[in-house]
Amino acid sequence: MWRVGTVVAFHDETATARTITLEVPDWPGHIAGQHVDVRLTASDGYSAVRSYSIASAPNSEGRVELTVERLPNGEVSPYLTQEVAVSDRLELRGPIGGWFVWRTQQTEPIQLVAGGSGIVPLMAMIRSRISAGGTAPLRLLYSVREPGAIFYRAELQALSNKDNPVTVTYAYTRATPKDWPRPPGRIDAALIANATWPSNVGPTCYVCGPTSFVETAAGFLAGLGNSPDKIRTERFGPTGDRK
Amino acid sequence: MGITSRGFSGRRSATDVKLPPGQYLTTDFPVLSAGPTPHVPLDRWEFTINEGTDVLRRWDWKSFRDLPTEKFTADLHCVTRWSKLGTSWEGVSLDTMFADVKTDAPYALVHSYGDYTTNLPLDDLMNKQAWIAFRFDDEDLPPEHGGPARLLVPHLYLWKSAKWVRGITLMHEDEPGFWESLGYHNYGDPWREQRYSGDE
Numbered sequence: 001m002w003r004v005g006t007v008v009a010f011h012d013e014t015a016t017a018r019t020i021t022l023e024v025p026d027w028p029g030h031i032a033g034q035h036v037d038v039r040l041t042a043s044d045g046y047s048a049v050r051s052y053s054i055a056s057a058p059n060s061e062g063r064v065e066l067t068v069e070r071l072p073n074g075e076v077s078p079y080l081t082q083e084v085a086v087s088d089r090l091e092l093r094g095p096i097g098g099w100f101v102w103r104t105q106q107t108e109p110i111q112l113v114a115g116g117s118g119i120v121p122l123m124a125m126i127r128s129r130i131s132a133g134g135t136a137p138l139r140l141l142y143s144v145r146e147p148g149a150i151f152y153r154a155e156l157q158a159l160s161n162k163d164n165p166v167t168v169t170y171a172y173t174r175a176t177p178k179d180w181p182r183p184p185g186r187i188d189a190a191l192i193a194n195a196t197w198p199s200n201v202g203p204t205c206y207v208c209g210p211t212s213f214v215e216t217a218a219g220f221l222a223g224l225g226n227s228p229d230k231i232r233t234e235r236f237g238p239t240g241d242r243k
Numbered sequence: 244m245g246i247t248s249r250g251f252s253g254r255r256s257a258t259d260v261k262l263p264p265g266q267y268l269t270t271d272f273p274v275l276s277a278g279p280t281p282h283v284p285l286d287r288w289e290f291t292i293n294e295g296t297d298v299l300r301r302w303d304w305k306s307f308r309d310l311p312t313e314k315f316t317a318d319l320h321c322v323t324r325w326s327k328l329g330t331s332w333e334g335v336s337l338d339t340m341f342a343d344v345k346t347d348a349p350y351a352l353v354h355s356y357g358d359y360t361t362n363l364p365l366d367d368l369m370n371k372q373a374w375i376a377f378r379f380d381d382e383d384l385p386p387e388h389g390g391p392a393r394l395l396v397p398h399l400y401l402w403k404s405a406k407w408v409r410g411i412t413l414m415h416e417d418e419p420g421f422w423e424s425l426g427y428h429n430y431g432d433p434w435r436e437q438r439y440s441g442d443e
Contacts, residue, residue: 001441002245004246039245040248040251040253041245041246041247041248041251042247042248042251042252042253043247046252046253046255047245047253048253048254048267049265049324050324051323051324075253075254075267079248079250079251083249083250083251088248088249089246090248091245091246096426096439097425097426098424098425098426099277099421099422099425100277211273211274211387215274215387218278218279218280219279219280221279228278228279228281228357228358229278229358231278231279232277232278233276233277233278233279235273235274235276236273
């Protein structure tokens with residue numbers, strides 16, 4: 001069943017990513033980590049559908065936020081990040097997915113590992129955890145190309161500064177902030193070991209990002225003793241318009 | 244037809260290929276899995292056809308590789324909407340593996356290393372429709388794509404083509420597998436666009 005959402009706001013997260021807020025009157029609610037299918041239809045009836053992770057926490061206002069990264073040869077993402085205006089209507093289906101989710105009744109430590117725009121469903125988990133209260137302590141390891149590629153920067157800063165139980169570790173693959181202790185580079189075993197929960201506290205790990213990133217990070221997490229059934233992954237390949 | 248998206252024209256496929264509804268063409272080979280990639284050493288690999296605890300057939304890697312193989316091409320359709328056409332594989336037909344198996348069970352639950360499962364009617368595994376594949380594009384199948392061996396049942400969405408397979412359980416009652424329990428369609432025919440539970 002396709003629902004109609006009305007764009008009520010949008011803002012740019014980075015030079016290539018935009019967050020769109022939709023109001024969906026018959027939204028049934030969602031769980032952090034789920035995604036929606038978005039359908040665009042041209043005037044002659046041609047349509048294209050892609051999946052995007054929900055960035056917002058579950059809420060009772062029928063509001064759904066999507067953060068979309070523009071892909072150079074994308075069909076749907078350039079439209080969503082450049083053309084969409086307030087009061088436009090978009091068709092969506094969902095929420096979809098019952099595996100890569102964090103439920104508010106979970107109490108074990110949460111380990112989030114994001115590569116690039118893979119932060120989006122993980123941000124929904126952080127927001128869900130904060131808005132629901134609860135006791136699950138939360139760590140985020142967030143790998144980005146460069147400082148300017150960070151999504152939700154101010155919000156993450158505020159969450160890790162205050163007494164909120166969120167610890168954020170950034171890793172940079174191409175360019176770092178000035179005087180950053182770790183040279184730019186891909187995540188490695190030492191970084192994962194230092195920035196993630198020890199496996200003996202029994203975290204549930206959520207890893208989202210490009211395929212090679214997820215493959216590497218999930219492998220290191222398993223190598224550190226995390227049980228494979230506690231490591232949940234969501235990958236997007238070069239073609240995946242996902243996120 | 245849905246509501247028209249102001250200013251959207253889309254990027255239509257330049258080719259005339261016919262894709263299942265809602266799919267788009269890709270030339271690369273994205274990886275989608277629910278967890279870490281299992282690495283299965285060949286000397287510990289085995290594959291069984293069973294009825295629960297009752298093992299009907301068992302192969303180790305050597306006896307599996309002694310079976311006659313086939314080269315085949317397949318069009319792949321992933322529920323995340325990409326399709327990849329004309330992929331080249333080598334594997335053992337399930338017709339070969341079931342040759343001496345006598346069963347009246349109509350359902351199959353496919354098991355993988357890493358505990359993934361997927362269910363389908365046994366008929367969908369028979370009659371040149373399904374293979375246990377171990378080579379892709381003339382190379383050994385890499386672990387991220389399901390190596391050492393994966394099921395390939397290309398007439399259904401690709402989540403049915405379980406990676407890292409280790410066995411097939413034959414059953415009298417249908418039982419949903421991993422994604423089938425998590426909101427995805429029980430059967431998954433791409434041409435009928437059976438993506439999610441509730442799709443007809």
